Amino acid sequence: MAKQKPRTLSGFMELLPGPQVRFEKIAELLRRTYSLYGFTPLDTPVIEASEVLLAKAGGETEKQIYRFNKGDSDLSLRFDLTVPLAKYVALHYADLSFPFRRFQIGKVYRGERAQRGRFREFYQADIDIIGDGRLDIANEAEIPSIIYQTFTALGLKRFQIRVNNRKVLSGFYAMLGLTDKSGDIMRVVDKLPKIGADKVRDLLTGEVLALSGEQADEILRFISITGCNNEVLSALEEYRGRHELFDTGLDELNTVVKYLGAFGVPEENFTVDLTIARGLDYYTGTVYETFMADHPEIGSICSGGRYDNLAEYYTDKQLPGVGISIGLTRLFYVLDEQGYLNDALNTSPADVLILPMTDDLSPAIALATRLRGAGIRTQLYTEQKKFKQKMSYADKLGVPYVLLLGEDEITQGKVSLKDMATGEQELLSVEEAVEKIRAAIRADANTAPIQEPGQD
């Protein structure tokens, strides 16, 4: 028969078993952390009607969309999890309680040009808190604490959540009489870490924006306010009283910083950074970006912010919210590239592999059943192979323990447990073997999937 060459599309991540187990552990830690904060899991369709999904989209995004017809239907694959959330909340409004806190970890699709580290199918992991009419500022302080807990649970330590407030920025630009241009200015300022202050000044005073040199200098002075959070907040106090929106934003920023300690976020992981604007008009209050301290070139690994109108394309209801998104597939790829994956994690499919040494498998099967009943992931190896081949299989699988069960062991009511790391083999009662394997499982449950290079 002629064979079809098997292949996976470029831009689509397909992992081998070991890396997949690690990816699942990361996704599970995200689910667990989000759940600890009272977020409920959502799962929306991958396919939506195009006119619903693209009610807002346009430009670059629309070009990337996977859009097609099936029968009479014009369909599109979701390109993020925010638009489906907006649709969900507008559609199910009457059945939801607000604030509505949801997380969603799901695949999204963007037909980007294929290149290393860019994915056309990738997981996003989003959380959002949606209010009905209004939403308290305390939620904007809670979000960075969730980012902190999430990355800490994964094993990251040297990361920094950078926070700003769009009202502070807009208020500041209003002081300079630049309200109309503030959106464009922020988009330019957003490029500061990439292109530097001189180029930003050139762009600000250039033909398009046409700011005066004085205005540009004011802006550069403002966004160069740095220091610890209290220093930055103090410096901002000097602008107080000149514009109402600015003052509101500054109050919000003060509140967010004030509550952070109580939320358990250490100051070294959190900084007020006036250069953070997020390039979207969508955001109206606190905005977040998160950087790896040793790899700022990767860009933000978790971003988001406060918005005023989640679902304005679907409903007249005012639904303000605050949320963040992690590009999980890309993050996993980047962590792997940078050597951040923790080798100590058990990524084998089983905690123990049973090798039966008798023709009748009944005793080995009964043992497997007992171990599984004790919560131990147990694989029973039943192929008729040479002992050496069986041990080589165990080795390749990376299974931490092998359990040998021959006539001798069966007669004595014991098992031989081999520790694959040390090579040590012991004759134990089943209870003793269970205890030993469970201890290893407990240790592994506390092993983070990520470990920063140079740390133990």
Add this chain to the structure above:
Amino acid sequence: MAKQKPRTLSGFMELLPGPQVRFEKIAELLRRTYSLYGFTPLDTPVIEASEVLLAKAGGETEKQIYRFNKGDSDLSLRFDLTVPLAKYVALHYADLSFPFRRFQIGKVYRGERAQRGRFREFYQADIDIIGDGRLDIANEAEIPSIIYQTFTALGLKRFQIRVNNRKVLSGFYAMLGLTDKSGDIMRVVDKLPKIGADKVRDLLTGEVLALSGEQADEILRFISITGCNNEVLSALEEYRGRHELFDTGLDELNTVVKYLGAFGVPEENFTVDLTIARGLDYYTGTVYETFMADHPEIGSICSGGRYDNLAEYYTDKQLPGVGISIGLTRLFYVLDEQGYLNDALNTSPADVLILPMTDDLSPAIALATRLRGAGIRTQLYTEQKKFKQKMSYADKLGVPYVLLLGEDEITQGKVSLKDMATGEQELLSVEEAVEKIRAAIRADANTAPIQEPGQD
């Protein structure tokens, strides 16, 4: 602004938060059970190149496929998890260890005619064990034990796994000199529960198959062999020695039944049923179907079997395997329809809701941080609403406990914990409150998501 009416495509399940939590719990129990048996999780792309995905497909399936072009690429959405597995194993053959045991829970797409209870996007939950060249019969006995453990973990009790062996069937038809017609005969016999013995006889002796009345009677006599497993196996022994394939199949069936007890499957959940054939030529050994005892009309809720060539469209390598699939979305729908969902399960997004009664939220935030650190899913309610509205929110959320924190409690270093089921409110230390809430969490962890009607 003109609004786009929000809607979800028909045939696409989109659950409200409570049902979604239950669905997640079911998926999590599946993942946990599959993992206990040493299966490794896989995740393959939803989109594949059409020529890869459709190497084998044809007829009805091909018509249902979501297929489209993006740029120069002819793409299709996966319609099951078996073809992607075949591609994966053929593609990554050199990196895998065999037997390769994987599970995958993922969405698949079929553009079926929309009707109640039929889904165009639905989850399948598959497990497969793939051998390289050969695969021991013991694996065929392990599969029903996984089905048993899975449904038991979900809370189902009255279900029956029906097992047959294609070699027994093919051998039997060979005895009658009907080998060439055996595939067609089996497809007819498969309809027995739906159309009855008389109609099956009519079809067998009809124009198309043209069997003699004697042959038809032999077949009907054969498939009417019933009784407990040992009775059926004894009756089959009477055919032994007349055809080699039959004898091999009978040996296999004997082995499967023999090991079941050791695998922990009670006889009432498992029966040898000679009418089960599975309508696919793909299967070559043991085949499985699973029925709800009180709702046989639903059809099989978990099916599969042994096959000889997983990836013949991609590789010359002989890759035999055995696997089963659960149509999770449809199962969830059916269980809901039949009143099988367990009301006792906590489907609220949190274990406790904290209502701060002070303007400064710091103490409430610190308390939330502490509870989350203790593994309690904690929602902090920070909206400025009347007390009655806050309690009504707690009620709608279905949260089991509300924790009130006012000046009095803060001064005393205590909290007021309200049990939402009983209405009882107690002044407790944080440790006492934590213990109380954790006890409820432990009880809920042992609450199955499914409960059969009339059981407690």
